[in-house]
Amino acid sequence: MSILVMKFGGTSVANVDRIARAAKRVAVEVAKGHDVIVIVSAMAGETNKLVGWVQETAPLYDAREYDAVTSSGENVTAGLMALRLQEMDIPARSWQGWQVPVMTTSAHGSARIEAIPTENILRKFGEGMRVAVVAGFQGISPEGRITTLGRGGSDTTAVAFAAAFDAVRCDIYTDVDGVYTTDPRICDKARKLDRIAFEEMLELASLGAKVLQTRSVELAMRYKVKLRVLSSFEEQTDEAGTLVCDEEDIMESNAVAGVAYSRDEAKMTLTGVADRPGIAAAIFGPLSEAGVNVDMIVQNISEHGQTDMTFSCPNDQVLRAETALNQAQARGDIRFEELVTDQGVAKVSVVGIGMRSHAGVAAQMFKALAAEGVNIKVITTSEIKISVLIDRKYMELAVQALHDAFGLDKAA
Numbered sequence: 001m002s003i004l005v006m007k008f009g010g011t012s013v014a015n016v017d018r019i020a021r022a023a024k025r026v027a028v029e030v031a032k033g034h035d036v037i038v039i040v041s042a043m044a045g046e047t048n049k050l051v052g053w054v055q056e057t058a059p060l061y062d063a064r065e066y067d068a069v070t071s072s073g074e075n076v077t078a079g080l081m082a083l084r085l086q087e088m089d090i091p092a093r094s095w096q097g098w099q100v101p102v103m104t105t106s107a108h109g110s111a112r113i114e115a116i117p118t119e120n121i122l123r124k125f126g127e128g129m130r131v132a133v134v135a136g137f138q139g140i141s142p143e144g145r146i147t148t149l150g151r152g153g154s155d156t157t158a159v160a161f162a163a164a165f166d167a168v169r170c171d172i173y174t175d176v177d178g179v180y181t182t183d184p185r186i187c188d189k190a191r192k193l194d195r196i197a198f199e200e201m202l203e204l205a206s207l208g209a210k211v212l213q214t215r216s217v218e219l220a221m222r223y224k225v226k227l228r229v230l231s232s233f234e235e236q237t238d239e240a241g242t243l244v245c246d247e248e249d250i251m252e253s254n255a256v257a258g259v260a261y262s263r264d265e266a267k268m269t270l271t272g273v274a275d276r277p278g279i280a281a282a283i284f285g286p287l288s289e290a291g292v293n294v295d296m297i298v299q300n301i302s303e304h305g306q307t308d309m310t311f312s313c314p315n316d317q318v319l320r321a322e323t324a325l326n327q328a329q330a331r332g333d334i335r336f337e338e339l340v341t342d343q344g345v346a347k348v349s350v351v352g353i354g355m356r357s358h359a360g361v362a363a364q365m366f367k368a369l370a371a372e373g374v375n376i377k378v379i380t381t382s383e384i385k386i387s388v389l390i391d392r393k394y395m396e397l398a399v400q401a402l403h404d405a406f407g408l409d410k411a412a
């Protein structure tokens with residue numbers, strides 16, 4: 001017996017007709033002999049609506065009740081999908097998270113899955129059930145309260161089920177037909193990738209490519225779950241979509257697999273801070289407590305015992321960052337001359353496991369940007385990623401130039 005996990009995102013179950021279409025896909029896999037675990041999202045727009053109701057009712061809401069409300073969208077689609085499959089004479093039933101049970105931490109609103117006991121569902125498969133339809137995004141805490149896994153969390157539900165049930169594959173049906181070398185909306189030469197390595201996908205997801213929840217990619221990488229991203233709106237073939245897999249399963253690769261960007265970044269610089277042990281902790285401690293997601297960090301060379309510290313964060317966290325830093329200064333925990341904020345920057349990154357073996361990727365990137373007259377403000381690198389901060393108005397130009405420079409319109 002082989003188990004396949006199929007996950008349908010909000011647009012793929014947006015109404016009763018689309019649920020019927022998705023059910024037909026499931027039927028194809030059942031006919032091939034798989035037992036199928038279907039993970040469903042809420043209908044498109046439903047979760048946003050539920051979140052809105054919560055905020056309208058109680059701006060400083062109790063997170064346990066937020067989860068009680070926002071998890072409900074998935075219950076509806078799970079039941080409807082099971083009904084549809086039954087109408088097609090496929091033995092199916094729905095499961096809410098707590099019924100499985102999907103056991104999570106009690107971090108309401110962003111709980112983590114701790115365990116998924118498989119007995120209940122396996123027993124039903126043993127009794128002839130062919131499809132278990134599971135409500136994504138939700139679980140149950142040790143206290144017995146309903147939890148949710150954070151926005152986009154049903155991707156993580158799907159991967160966690162694939163790992164727990166040792167599924168042959170985890171197919172993620174969405175409204176795009178795969179993972180692209182860059183965003184096709186800003187670069188018309190963007191190309192769909194047939195395969196991408198877990199680590200590359202992880203970088204792209206955390207850089208803001210919205211196809212998969214970052215956490216789901218981490219989980220897939222840890223448990224080596226073969227993940228396929230594909231569209232539920234196009235004809236299905238065995239080669240459809242993008243396979244997210246181990247790098248050993250990728251034969252040839254370009255040095256760079258993709259170009260990612262994040263439009264709404266800010267760059268903040270503290271000038272004239274003392275260069276002494278503990279200074280970075282004194283600056284970034286309060287920022288982290290204030291919930292500021294600091295990304296790039298650069299410390300300048302020091303002169304006369306003083307240095308400048310530059311970091312980037314999302315644009316909508318600037319106020320929070322300024323408040324935290326000014327308060328730390330008022331308390332006497334840190335001293336700086338000036339806090340200079342630049343809210344007009346964007347981050348552009350190139351990502352690829354091929355960088356480990358190809359020399360000169362950074363130089364090639366900087367040359368391509370220079371040729372377009374794009375000034376680089378901050379640079380950071382990791383083993384498989386190079387990111388730069390540039391003026392936001394050049395972002396699209398930079399993405400297109402890098403896509404050309406690394407020949408991403410052509411397969412390796």
Ligand code: ASP
Binds near residue numbers: 073150
């Ligand atoms: N419905 C939830 C959301 O919109 C979970 C998901 O669809 O992945 O975030």
Ligand code: MG
Binds near residue numbers: 009152155211212213
């Ligand atoms: Mg999603």
